Amino acid sequence: xxxxxxxxxxxxxxxxxxxxxxxxxxxxxxxxxxxxxxxxxxxxxxxxxxxxxxxxxxxxxxxxxxxxxxxxxxxxxxxxxxxxxxxxxxxxxxxxxxxxxxxxxxxxxxxxxxxxxxxxxxxxxxxxxxxxxxxxxxxxxxxxxxxxxxxxxxxxxxxxxxxxxxxxxxxxxxxxxxxxxxxxxxxxxxxxxxxxxxxxxxxxxxxxxxxxxxxxxxxxxxxxxxxxxxxxxxxxxxxxxxxxxxxxxxxxxxxxxxxxxxxxxxxxxxxxxxxxxxxxxxxxxxxxxxxxxxxxxxxxxxxxxxxxxxxxxxxxxxxxxxxxxxxxxxxxxxxxxxxxxxxxxxx
Amino acid sequence: xxxxxxxxxxxxxxxxxxxxxxxxxxxxxxxxxxxxxxxxxxxxxxxxxxxxxxxxxxxxxxxxxxxxxxxxxxxxxxxxxxxxxxxxxxxxxxxxxxxxxxxxxxxxxxxxxxxxxxxxxxxxxxxxxxxxxxxxxxxxxxxxxxxxxxxxxxxxxxxxxxxxxxxxxxxxxxxxxxxxxxxxxxxxxxxxxxxxxxxxxxxxxxxxxxxxxxxxxxxxxxxxxxxxxxxxxxxxxxxxxxxxxxxxxxxxxxxxxxxxxxxxxxxxxxxxxxxxxxxxxxxxxxxxxxxxxxxxxxxxxxxxxxxxxxxxxxxxxxxxxxxxxxxxxx
Numbered sequence: 103x104x105x106x107x108x109x110x111x112x113x114x115x116x117x118x119x120x121x122x123x124x125x126x127x128x129x130x131x132x133x134x135x136x137x138x139x140x141x142x143x144x145x146x147x148x149x150x151x152x153x154x155x156x157x158x159x160x161x162x163x164x165x166x167x168x169x170x171x172x173x174x175x176x177x178x179x180x181x182x183x184x185x186x187x188x189x190x191x192x193x194x195x196x197x198x199x200x201x202x203x204x205x206x207x208x209x210x211x212x213x214x215x216x217x218x219x220x221x222x223x224x225x226x227x228x229x230x231x232x233x234x235x236x237x238x239x240x241x242x243x244x245x246x247x248x249x250x251x252x253x254x255x256x257x258x259x260x261x262x263x264x265x266x267x268x269x270x271x272x273x274x275x276x277x278x279x280x281x282x283x284x285x286x287x288x289x290x291x292x293x294x295x296x297x298x299x300x301x302x303x304x305x306x307x308x309x310x311x312x313x314x315x316x317x318x319x320x321x322x323x324x325x326x327x328x329x330x331x332x333x334x335x336x337x338x339x340x341x342x343x344x345x346x347x348x349x350x351x352x353x354x355x356x357x358x359x360x361x362x363x364x365x366x367x368x369x370x371x372x373x374x375x376x377x378x379x380x381x382x383x384x385x386x387x388x389x390x391x392x393x394x395x396x397x398x399x400x401x402x403x404x405x406x407x408x409x410x411x412x413x414x415x416x417x418x419x420x421x422x423x424x425x426x427x428x429x430x431x432x433x434x435x436x437x438x439x440x441x442x443x444x445x446x447x448x449x
Numbered sequence: 450x451x452x453x454x455x456x457x458x459x460x461x462x463x464x465x466x467x468x469x470x471x472x473x474x475x476x477x478x479x480x481x482x483x484x485x486x487x488x489x490x491x492x493x494x495x496x497x498x499x500x501x502x503x504x505x506x507x508x509x510x511x512x513x514x515x516x517x518x519x520x521x522x523x524x525x526x527x528x529x530x531x532x533x534x535x536x537x538x539x540x541x542x543x544x545x546x547x548x549x550x551x552x553x554x555x556x557x558x559x560x561x562x563x564x565x566x567x568x569x570x571x572x573x574x575x576x577x578x579x580x581x582x583x584x585x586x587x588x589x590x591x592x593x594x595x596x597x598x599x600x601x602x603x604x605x606x607x608x609x610x611x612x613x614x615x616x617x618x619x620x621x622x623x624x625x626x627x628x629x630x631x632x633x634x635x636x637x638x639x640x641x642x643x644x645x646x647x648x649x650x651x652x653x654x655x656x657x658x659x660x661x662x663x664x665x666x667x668x669x670x671x672x673x674x675x676x677x678x679x680x681x682x683x684x685x686x687x688x689x690x691x692x693x694x695x696x697x698x699x700x701x702x703x704x705x706x707x708x709x710x711x712x713x714x715x716x717x718x719x720x721x722x723x724x725x726x727x728x729x730x731x732x733x734x735x736x737x738x739x740x741x742x743x744x745x746x747x748x749x750x751x752x753x754x755x756x757x758x759x760x761x762x763x764x765x766x767x768x769x770x771x772x773x774x775x776x777x778x779x
Contacts, residue, residue, distance in 0.1 A: 120534040138535050242508055260510040260523055285510050285523055304512055325563045
């Protein structure tokens, strides 16, 4: 008899529209979520209670991020505004930045927020909120990520990855560019600090070795790539394209010349990927309403079989593990946010 | 998603001062009961409670496939992507381009991005022109290598809105302006208006990228005898040929055409009869990008003919026709 790994919903709360941003606090007690209708809230992950209703963003929330210590959270929107809140939802700083806030990322030490605002990277100090604007890059920034040592901030756009030095403020120039003639849509850093990876509009994943800048592309995907995620130990990187996951082996010298593991159980495009914190299982959510739990690949080229498939009943926008690995939250296109327990899986 | 379920998108183009903003105001204030989203390059004077007006950045980029025609609008991919995620679906989306913008990257975005093309359909490119000043813009002498945007915007049009007709001296002036439009674009229906007041059925959800409806609107557009031949760099060429096509030769010809002439062909449309196929093959193209499919079976007794039209720069009518006819099964 098969055993369910993902449980039934234990609580549910509804935002007004498509949940465009969701981030679980590192301590796991709270999550922040915002919708394309513009409403945002801090939610208790225990029972789904709204701890604080946050400020509305005209035309929608686009991004949200907790500091690594869970002591502050930033929310940005289409209105060009970023609000910073404490853990009880008190707003301690607001910045009008003048362009879409497409992505937000805190520095590893939690002192500095990087915001992608139109073509400009803006840094905001948590302690004293005077925004610093770097020189605009050639095209609109799609994603922002910090190097694991906090010494560089990278932004992706059409034309490549541009790197800025946060310690060089008040200088405004970029310190390095890894050019790529194409439009990059996402950016992740390997936890090992060795790689930067971008998903591209032209159906490829592009990799740069840090910091030699040696690069390679993995093509052959059927469509654009918006979602990439590294396992916490940096060994495997999952990419989602339409309904399929492809998982690359970053052990040893990296994935050049290797065959990825793959899994195809979603009927529509995957909207979210999240690896189990310090663990080995991968959670995916897709527009087909399915949340799927996958095992880590054991070897290159492996065809992956789901550990469990959960029908959530609505198009999914986000899935995220809780840090203690006891469960997950999912957020839907209709605004529903739900919690489910995930039990340990024994093979 | 079936084509009928996709949200229609109208691209509104035209020179500064032609009346695009007035037309947009008319579209938004008319009691049509539709929920419309407008995407424009800058926040303008429009502020209507029920409508969503979003600003775009006119960010054009090339796709990394070596094809110089495959430029798309990155800002539209992002805005339209977010728009389609909203729970409240819009009945209609209107994208306004600036007076100097090239409509090709806007149109090509609907061919090149799967997320967009799976939920939205490009309905029509509507070009607004000013009856009083169009001829002057068409006759503007541009330096070598610089495009005349007024000519290109007409070449791309599925509908031409001839605005400010009340300012024309007389009917003869309007007839002359229409003749000049026809020289460039022989197939787009011309709709006369004043102050942008047009019956919205004429410009919204008209299905101009639906070949059947194009032909139903103006079945004569492909008649070569009806064409005006002038010494113009941007013209329309129609081909009407009975018979059936050899699929191998057709593929080779289309490949050659798009490779060698794609830069110069702004728009192409066609209905083809392929030997051995029960269904008609229909296509629509913007530069090198072609969207083709079989649509319906040929009717009993329906003559199996081929109808094509090209609008472009420096088109060699004889070369196009002869090379196409060489694809017919002997």
